[in-house]
Amino acid sequence: MSAQGDCEFLVKRARELVPQDPYAAKAWLITARTLYPTDFNIQYEMYSIERNAERTASAGRLLYDIFVNFPEQPVVWREIAVITAALRNDSQDKHAQFLKGVFETLPGPVQCKMLLKATEQCFNTLEKAEMLLLLLKRFPESVVQHGVSLGESLLEAETVEDLDTPVNCFRKLFVCDVLPLILNNPEMCLPVSLLYKYMHKAAEFYICYVTKEPSADGQIQGSQEVGGLKSPGRGRSQHVVIDGLSEKSSVVTEPWERLLEMLCVVGSLCDWQGEKGSRSYSELLQRVTELCRYMSAADGEGFSRCCGQIVTCCSLVLFHCAFHYVSAVQPSLFQGHGALSASPWVLLEDLSSVYTDVEVERKHAHKKRKLADGREKTMSSDDEDGLAKGRGRHIVVNNTEMSSWTETLEHFRTARESWDLLHSHQSLETEFAKICSAWKTEMWLWFRIFLTDMIIYQGQYRKSLSSLALMSSLQNQQNQNSLSNSSNLETHRAIIQQASCHYALGEYRMACEKLLEVVAGLTPQNQDAVKSIEEQRKPRSKARKGNDLRLVPCTSKSILPFCLQLMLACFKLRAFTDNRDDLALGHVIVLLQHDWPQGENLFLKAVDKICQQGSFQYENFFNYVTNIDMLEEFAYLRTTEGGRVQLELLPNQGMLIKHHTVTRGITKGVKEDFRLAMERQVSRCGENLFTVLHRFCINEKIILIQSLP
Amino acid sequence: MSDIRHALLRRDPLSAAKEVLYHLDISLGSALQSSSGPTPGLEKSTVDLVEEFIFHVPKDRNIQPKRMSCVQELQLLEIMCSYFQEQSKDSIRQIIFSALFSLQGNKADESRMAMLGKLVSMAIAVCRVPILECASTWLQRTHSAWCVRLAQVLMDDYCTLVPCAFSTLQNICSASPRFCCQLITAVTALYDFSSDELTPPPALLEMLVGWITEDPRLLLLTFINTPLNSSLPLGCLEITPLLGLLRWCVKAPLAYQRGRKLALTNGHGESEKGTAHEELYSKLHLSVLQVFLMLQVHMTEQNLIGRLAVLPVESVATLVEEVSRLCEKLTPLSAANHIQLALDRLAQALQVAMATGALLCAREDLRTLCSRLPHNNLLQLVMSGPVVQPPPHSGAFQPNMYPHIHSGRPSPLSPHSPHQSTLPPHPVLSAHPTHRPITAHTTHPSLSPHAFHPAAMAFPYRPIR
DSSP, rough: HHHHHHHHHHHHHHHHHTTTOHHHHHHHHHHHHHHTTHHHHHHHHHHHHHHTTTTTTHHHHHHHHHHHHTTTOHHHHHHHHHHHHHSSSOOHHHHHHHHHHHHHHOOHHHHHHHHHHHHOOOHHHHHHHHHHHHHHHTHHHHHHHHHHHHHHHHHHHHHHHHOSSSOSSHHHIIIIHHHHHHHHTTTTOOOOOHHHHHHHHHHHHEEEEEEEEOOOOHHHHHHHHTTTOSSSTTSGGGGOOOOSTTTTOOOOSSSSHHHHHHHHHHHHHOOOTTSSSOHHHHHHHHHHHHHHHHHHHHHHHHHHHHHHHHHHHHHHHHHHHHHHHHHHHHHHHHOOGGGSOOOOEEEEEEOOGGGGGHHHHHHHHHHHHHHHHHHHHHHHHHHHHHHHHHHTTTEOOOOTTTHHHHHHHHHHHHHHHHHHHSSSHHHHHHHHHHHHHHHGGGGGHHHHHHHHHHHHHOOOOHHHHHHHHHHHHHHHHHHHHHSSSTHHHHHHHHHHHHHHHHHHHTHHHHHHHHHHHHHHHHHOHHHHHHHHHHHHHHHHTTTTTOOOOEEEESSSHHHHHHHHHHHHHHHHHHHHHSSSSHHHHHHHHHHHHHTTTTHHHHHHHHHHHHHSSSEETTTTTHHHHOOOOHHHHHHHHHHTTTTOEEEEEEHHHHHHHHSSSSSSSHHHHHHHHHHHHHHHHTTTTTTHHHHHHHHHHHTTHHHHHHOOO | OHHHHHHHHHHHHHHHHHHHHHHHHHHHHHHHHHOSSSSSOOHHHHHHHHHHHHOOOSSSSSOOOOOOHHHHHHHHHHHHHHHHHOOOOHHHHHHHHHHSSSOOTTTTTTHHHHHHHHHHHHHHHHOHHHHHHHHHHHHHHHHHHHHHHHHHHHHIIIIIIGGGHHHHHHHHHHOOHHHHHHHHHHHHOOOOSSSSSSSSOOOHHHHHHHHHOOOOOGGGGHHHOOOOOOOTTTTTTSSHHHHHHHHHHHHHHHHHHHHHHHHHHHHHOOOOHHHHHHHHHHHHHHHHHHHHHHHHHHHHHHTOTTTTTOOOHHHHHHHHHHHHHHHHOOOOHHHHHHHHHHHHHHHHHHHHHTTTSSSSSHHHHHHHHHSSSSSOOHHEEEEHOOOOOOOOSOSOOOOGGGGSSSSOOOOOTTTSSSSSSOOOHHHHHSSSOOOOOHHHHHOTTTTGGGSSSSSOOOOOOOOOO
């Protein structure tokens, strides 16, 4: 009989006894171990009994023995793999907790050795990294030896796997787990260049994480939305599931705060000037602005030394604020389909002054056009003028529709200021451009949205148009990817902005073309609902001048009125030129019905013009004019008291008149037609004006566009 | 001295007894302070006074000492209780206790024992730790026959008379573990399964298992706290309860089997109770083995391996003898399983005890020792020893390398008296001269337990499976 036979006999007896009498089983194994102290199976059986009974302390004790005495046994390695796997994942199940407990009972050096060995056994980079991370977390002294190499291996894995987004499992591990250990370890001494590199890697991750498109299934989001999100950066982190990670470990809480904390740590490690750990992004900008002012006064060398600091801080402020602005303006971009009810907002020229007197307006418009055109041609020399102009612009928001509008505008302002700072010096600009190209920010739709709005704000309309073109190409790409049809409103948003820009540039025909494209997709709203909103706005609208901007919700309800105003603005100048243009004048009259009686003065002016002309031809009159005041006025114009104005308002009426001038009595028939038309029209007064004007825009689209130069 | 006696004679028995206690305290206290020697001897006259006025042994044929009433006796016990409680000097307390209760081999011993039993019983009831500590020393220094008697009194009081007071006894373990350790040794000596009356009461068994599983080190307390050079009288209790408990574990399957046979003839089986016992004994047996492992750690640390027989071979031989007799009485067919269980346990204990150095015995001797026992596979394996393997690395299992990262509760075991460097022959060893290995092993104190079995002594036959 061999020793092995003895051992097998002893283990077998113990195993048989486990279910009925575990104490006896253990007694057998203790005996067996004293007989054959170097037999692995006996000790492994002892361990198995304790492990299966989940007795932490004794299992740990026995694991220690077999780990020390039988380090080459494959079974031991399998066991260690199971335990370390339990340590790595965050499972709360009882057995995993037990295994973690067993690991905790082991003495530190053994834990360390075990983790290192387990790391060697991993072939998968991610697992290996997670394992090593366990080691680093437990034994800070090992960070010095393994920290940077682990970080580099993760960054390398990212390149090797050719991942198209920085929001991947390797980066997540690097940024959220490894980097804090490296940065917070006092023994570490990293070169500044490496710190910058890591900081930028972290920033890219956090920003892309926050701005990642929400995942396709809307259920999760729908349930998340209930919590009443205020800040878009918060709370939404749950939606993103990073490839290769569990849903739970994909979560990055408070990404912006984490980023700021990390910036402070890196700042202190790099000995940043004047950086005492900023508590907020706006504070950060303030510090950097001061530093920038101070440094540009100093020598060039000092400036270049601070360049990294300024660009890093400032670009983070820029992205932080731009993100918050865009998430308010285009919430569906980050909140997914669950947030479809939240409509986008669009930054447009404020046209509430469209009803003011045309004489004043005309001068203004000429000047504005000249300015805008000139700026496009001589960008650099004219820039300051543009910026100066831009800085003073006011943005009108209806505060009943956007509750957090002050914050939103504040973010917009801070983001613009950061941008300006980043472009205030050649070296800063170069440095910032490097970051942008590394991060491929030109592919960030959300950032393009901000840039476009910023350029619009700056009044650089030609540039805005090309920015808008870029934006729609990005949008198309994104839609192809996500196959969503939710972007209807978002496309509208871009086109309206195009229209608004064309208008500002004086390109009325283009403006009209664009806006009519939008109007075709709108559904007219109930008149009263709109009225009430318009009413609310009125008292404020008086004090403003023509140079303001307006942040408008991108809904039919708000957009259709804007389109009508914009059309009016386009036609107004043409209608009131010295040359006679009855068609334009007619369009203006139709459009003036909207928001009546705001445009009463303009209407009276039109009437004056008609009186002066002595005749007026507009065959669509009875199709689209239902305003009783207007109808009355026109009925009056025909009378003797009204000046016997020749009105040709019925289709083909002009032909008839010409044909029958010689014969009396036929004119009488014409008169009769007019009277009948008037009577019929009066009965149409109750029609929804928006439906009428919407129809006007759609039916007369071609004539409208053609009637503009 | 006779003046005191005369004065005392005039008093009532209680105040006389009090007076003697007072006198004892004064004289011993001052003697302890003045003398430079280790322990002041007790004057004959003082001993006489104690015997006459506390234990009421007549000294004078003419004068019959007045006996105390029961109430007075109770009062005296109370006085003693509070005396020991309040006496802050450990040494004085010990001396007074031994002056009162050390057996003198005279006719006073009976009343001494009676009084001691009552005092200890009372101390348990009201948790007087100093008395329990004194009692544990008494249990160490007194012949086992008397110890068994004290255990009997306590068991009568707490198990038989007032079973509901048992929990009081149970809680004593945390108050005076030393006392409990000695009590376990005493009760295992008392209940030896020789008859139904001497089968451990279930409640006692459960209590002991509870104590031991709570902290197995309890079993080693006396052993660890006894200075190696202190001379213990002949016939005293074993230094650890290990052998006693082992006897229980090994004999229990056989004895309960015997009991079952009786119960069956009486017509009422106690199978359910039986399984509960079985589990408790199984647990207890495991604890005993685990304590052997602890003992090994301790002895290795103290460099005692091979020098000290914690389990005397004679006692083991007696146990083997008893087992073999019990087995013979049982019909092998119906009791085969129980016999095998008993032998499994015996074999395990022998093996682990030898391996851990608690039992100093060569396998050859073991074979002679166990030759009359029925066949058992494990026993065969143990007797023949392991097949010698080419040692891959370390050799013996070394449990003591484990770093103690979790310090347990402050161990009463830890401080061993610091006189290990020059090791005098241990009294236990000298008292029980063991077989041949001692000299062999003193030369290899660090050798593994397997050195007890030289490879040359291969046993001719192997277990049958």
